[in-house]
Amino acid sequence: MQEQQRRQAQPIPIFVVKTGKIEHLAPVIKTDAEWKAILTQEQYAIARKLGTERAFTGRYHDSEEHGVYHCVCCGTDLFDSATKFESGTGWPSFFAPVSELNLRLVTDRSFGMTRTEVKCARCGAHLGHLFDDGPPPTGKRYCMNSAALNLEKVP
Numbered sequence: 001m002q003e004q005q006r007r008q009a010q011p012i013p014i015f016v017v018k019t020g021k022i023e024h025l026a027p028v029i030k031t032d033a034e035w036k037a038i039l040t041q042e043q044y045a046i047a048r049k050l051g052t053e054r055a056f057t058g059r060y061h062d063s064e065e066h067g068v069y070h071c072v073c074c075g076t077d078l079f080d081s082a083t084k085f086e087s088g089t090g091w092p093s094f095f096a097p098v099s100e101l102n103l104r105l106v107t108d109r110s111f112g113m114t115r116t117e118v119k120c121a122r123c124g125a126h127l128g129h130l131f132d133d134g135p136p137p138t139g140k141r142y143c144m145n146s147a148a149l150n151l152e153k154v155p
């Protein structure tokens with residue numbers, strides 16, 4: 001068990017927007033009780049329990065504010081507002097992350113579909129799903145839950 005915990009705590013490469021560098025940071029590992037204590041009920045249900053907010057209800061789906069979207073659980077930089085686009089889906093959508101290092105992609109076979117789940121690389125938070133029908137230049141659509149994100153605005 002101790003061996004396993006030590007291995008989980010191995011630093012992982014994460015791109016940090018403020019420094020423009022890849023830094024090696026410890027994974028953020030917490031118990032359900034610890035997550036509950038720092039997240040709202042909605043944030044917990046979505047980010048830790050694979051929930052999905054209802055379309056058009058999140059605080060960022062039509063936001064045009066500038067800044068960097070962080071993981072609501074651990075603060076990892078995830079998306080720059082410059083890559084956000086209006087997808088018409090009712091969820092904040094991006095065509096690229098700040099770095100692919102900061103995300104972990106997992107095959108999700110729930111609800112009889114095969115989809116690509118997007119998780120935070122540092123804390124494992126469920127963020128949303130990735131689709132191949134996004135705009136240029138990547139053709140990707142990172143369909144995120146507002147409740148899993150926290151926008152740090154730049155004036």
Ligand SMILES: [Zn+2]
Pocket residue numbers: 071072073074075076120121122123124125
């Ligand atoms: Zn995170």
